[in-house]
Amino acid sequence: MSVDKQFSKxxxxxxxxxxxxxxxxxxxxxxxxHGFLNSKILTVRGIQKRKIQRFLCKNCQKSxxxxxxxxxxxxxxxxKNKAVxxxxxxxxxxxxxxDRYDVSKTSILNWLNKKAxxxxxxxxxxxxxxxxxxxxxxxxxxxxxxxxxLICKTFFSxxxxxxxxxxxxxxxxxxxxxxxxxELYNQSHIQGIVSDFGSGKCFLKTVKKIFPCxxxxxxxxxxxxxxxxxLPRTKKxxxxxxxxKLKELIKEILYAPNRLISINNLNYLNSLSDxxxxxxxxxxxxxxxxxxxxxxxxxxxxxLPKTTNTIENYxxxxxxxxxxxxxFKSENNLKSFLKIRINNNKILKNRHS
Numbered sequence: 001m002s003v004d005k006q007f008s009k010x011x012x013x014x015x016x017x018x019x020x021x022x023x024x025x026x027x028x029x030x031x032x033x034h035g036f037l038n039s040k041i042l043t044v045r046g047i048q049k050r051k052i053q054r055f056l057c058k059n060c061q062k063s064x065x066x067x068x069x070x071x072x073x074x075x076x077x078x079x080k081n082k083a084v085x086x087x088x089x090x091x092x093x094x095x096x097x098x099d100r101y102d103v104s105k106t107s108i109l110n111w112l113n114k115k116a117x118x119x120x121x122x123x124x125x126x127x128x129x130x131x132x133x134x135x136x137x138x139x140x141x142x143x144x145x146x147x148x149x150l151i152c153k154t155f156f157s158x159x160x161x162x163x164x165x166x167x168x169x170x171x172x173x174x175x176x177x178x179x180x181x182x183e184l185y186n187q188s189h190i191q192g193i194v195s196d197f198g199s200g201k202c203f204l205k206t207v208k209k210i211f212p213c214x215x216x217x218x219x220x221x222x223x224x225x226x227x228x229x230x231l232p233r234t235k236k237x238x239x240x241x242x243x244x245k246l247k248e249l250i251k252e253i254l255y256a257p258n259r260l261i262s263i264n265n266l267n268y269l270n271s272l273s274d275x276x277x278x279x280x281x282x283x284x285x286x287x288x289x290x291x292x293x294x295x296x297x298x299x300x301x302x303x304l305p306k307t308t309n310t311i312e313n314y315x316x317x318x319x320x321x322x323x324x325x326x327x328f329k330s331e332n333n334l335k336s337f338l339k340i341r342i343n344n345n346k347i348l349k350n351r352h353s
Contacts, residue, residue: 023057023064030058037065040102041076047102075103080111087112088341093324109333116336119343123162125184131156132304133181134311135195135203137169138318141327142334149318149338150177153311155194160342161185165334169199174206182210190214192304196222197291204294217297220254221307230280239278246281250288254306259299266292 020029034056040047056063079101087097087108094105132155140147148169152161162181166173192215195203207216227250231243249269256262266288273285288295298304328334 021055021064021066023055023060023062025062025064026057026060028057028059031055032058034063041079075107079103081115083108084111084115084340085344088337089344091320091324093326096324112340113332113336116339119339123184124343126154126157126159126161129154129161129185130189130191131161132192132194133161133190134305134308135177135193136308136311136315137198138315140165140322140334142331143329144327148173150174151311151315152177152181153314155305155310158310163338163342165331165338169202171200171202171206174198174202175210178206178210187211187214192217192297192301194219194305194308196308204291215297215301215304216294217301217304217306218291218294219306219308220295221309221312223254223291223295224251227284231284232280239281242276242278242281246276246284250284253288253292254295259296262296262299 021031022029023031032055034054037052037054039050039052041050052065052067054063054065083097083101083103086092086100087094090097092100094108097108098105134153134155136151136153138149138151140149142165146168148166149163150166150169150173151163153159154161162177162184164177164180166177190211193207193211194217195207196219197204204216204218207214227247231247232239233243234240237243246269249265249272253262253265253269256265269285270289273282276282276285298306328337
């Protein structure tokens with residue numbers, strides 16, 4: 001008599017399901033079904049629910065599954081990588097990423113720290129380096145307190161040359177930051193440095209001290225931003241026309257076609273200095289005279305950019321991310337986040353090049 005194969009297969013599975021399961025600890029057969037372990041897995045069809053039968057040993061009162069005692073199915077590495085990448089490289093908050101993959105915030109942070117260990121603890125410098133350095137600082141919240149992230153990025157290759165976290169942006173932190181850059185890269189391969197003044201003009205003094213032979217250009221956009229910020233723009237002021245005139249003269253000094261025209265514009269401004277009687281007007285006239293060489297270094301070195309826009313754009317992306325995170329709860333999480341974000345971008349740049 002022929003037996004249907006599909007029918008016989010069903011009988012076999014039915015028998016397997018109904019037979020008693022042996023406890024992996026005490027080897028007893030006195031066991032019973034004891035609910036399910038509910039979990040979710042990431043498949044090509046999306047996140048799918050999964051149920052695993054659990055059993056209870058009446059002898060030793062330990063629960064187990066067909067996979068053994070106290071063994072749960074691990075979360076796939078694909079899901080971990082996807083969740084960490086989503087958290088690090090998008091604007092989504094930790095809660096949003098957790099809701100998307102149906103995992104806890106703690107799990108994502110644990111995976112973040114684990115994935116960060118795949119990268120070296122020391123900063124790996126750029127190979128075959130010969131570029132212009134752009135330097136800027138970014139305020140970060142750590143445990144409710146403000147920290148400063150100092151970043152150095154290359155102008156041509158647009159890679160992160162170095163970064164470090166400090167308590168504040170001052171002369172001490174800038175000396176330490178630039179000294180470490182000097183250890184990583186040959187000074188003769190640094191074509192120039194572009195930065196803003198820094199808090200308390202810390203970058204002016206430290207760059208001159210550590211890189212005396214490297215041309216240093218102060219960002220013109222930052223300086224003009226200060227001018228527009230501190231010179232009153234209200235039309236109700238009786239100095240409205242004077243303020244606009246001063247702005248125009250400063251702009252003509254910084255963005256003149258060549259050095260000769262720029263110096264003529266500066267002399268013209270100084271000749272009119274007696275007409276600007278307000279203290280904030282005199283302040284900017286003194287500033288443009290004192291820092292003229294740093295603001296117009298690009299006239300002698302035409303390859304130098306006038307702005308730090310490249311690194312400013314990078315910092316704005318970080319700002320959007322940090323705004324959603326509302327700071328980091330631990331220093332380890334912050335370091336892991338930066339290590340993955342910067343090293344991943346660096347790897348991608350090297351692949352494209």
